[in-house]
Amino acid sequence: MRVKNLEAALSLRCKKEFEKSNQLLMELAKQNPEDAVIQYQCAWSLDILGLESQAVPYYETALTLGLSEEDAKGAYLGLGSTYRTIGEYEKSKRTLETGLSKFPEDKALIVFRAMAFYNLGHHNLAMESLLKIIAETSKDHAIQSYAKAIEFYSDKLDTVWK
Numbered sequence: 001m002r003v004k005n006l007e008a009a010l011s012l013r014c015k016k017e018f019e020k021s022n023q024l025l026m027e028l029a030k031q032n033p034e035d036a037v038i039q040y041q042c043a044w045s046l047d048i049l050g051l052e053s054q055a056v057p058y059y060e061t062a063l064t065l066g067l068s069e070e071d072a073k074g075a076y077l078g079l080g081s082t083y084r085t086i087g088e089y090e091k092s093k094r095t096l097e098t099g100l101s102k103f104p105e106d107k108a109l110i111v112f113r114a115m116a117f118y119n120l121g122h123h124n125l126a127m128e129s130l131l132k133i134i135a136e137t138s139k140d141h142a143i144q145s146y147a148k149a150i151e152f153y154s155d156k157l158d159t160v161w162k
Contacts, residue, residue: 002032009041018048029058036065040075043082052082073103077112084116092116107133128154 005028012021022045028035029042043058059079067075076099083092096113103109110129117126131154135147143150 002028002035002038006038006041009045013045013048018045021045022049033061034065036062036067037071039065040067040071040078043075044078047078047082052085055082056086069103073099073106073109076102077106077108080109080116081112084112084119089116089119093120107137124155124157127157 005024009021009024009028012018012024022042025038025042025045028038032038039058040062043055043062046052046055046058056079059075059082062075063072063079066072076095080092080096080099083089083095093113093116096109096116099109100106100113110133114126114129114133117123117129131150134143135150135154138144138147
């Protein structure tokens, strides 16, 4: 029954019936407080509805209970992003860095951490992170032809050579 209801809730989400999906997920979360996947999906559904503050405890519970690698990446990103959107910038940075300690190659976590850096006033770290991601992942020919220079200058934006 649990799996069938979870599938129904996720199907509703795919059909962009977010409120119906959320209602079903909230009920499932109440009935299955020890199910990390349901807690994570419930958090996600609250985020979609713009109820970020309400999503936080569901993300936290899901991460505490333990998720698959793919879901854990999403939960760290979701929680870190949610903390940032509610003004909890230091918590955002810490959460995203915890995610990066477990998944160091995850580019999305790096980009969202750059946003938290920006909000914390660490503009140099934000720019450095983003420039490195651009140099590494862009398929644009012009950017790729300067990728080594972009990466070299990424942490030297305030340096003046005379």
